[in-house]
Amino acid sequence: MTQETLKVPKVSAYGLLGEELPDVCQVDEGETWMTPYRHYLANEMLPAEPVEAKVIKNNSGRYTLVDGKLFRHGYTHPILTCVRGDHCTRIMTELHEGICGTHVGG
Numbered sequence: 001m002t003q004e005t006l007k008v009p010k011v012s013a014y015g016l017l018g019e020e021l022p023d024v025c026q027v028d029e030g031e032t033w034m035t036p037y038r039h040y041l042a043n044e045m046l047p048a049e050p051v052e053a054k055v056i057k058n059n060s061g062r063y064t065l066v067d068g069k070l071f072r073h074g075y076t077h078p079i080l081t082c083v084r085g086d087h088c089t090r091i092m093t094e095l096h097e098g099i100c101g102t103h104v105g106g
């Protein structure tokens with residue numbers, strides 16, 4: 001890994017040379033298991049179902065919300081990133097085909 005300290009930010013200037021600006025679209029990620037935790041940590045909103053609300057409230061101490069991203073406090077690492085869907089599948093594929101692909105299992 002290489003670390004570089006920049007004196008000025010490297011930002012490409014779209015539209016300065018007659019180029020069109022790129023379109024930006026927001027993708028709705030839908031409801032996941034993380035949604036109730038995000039709502040509770042951001043706005044203290046609990047689900048309507050009492051049992052689920054109690055579980056979210058009791059387990060919310062294990063999670064932290066930083067800039068809209070959910071993190072979990074881990075035992076072996078100080079903080080773990082919560083991921084969903086395609087991102088999770090890509091991470092697992094990279095691990096099993098790359099770094100951990102040739103490990104000897106018991």
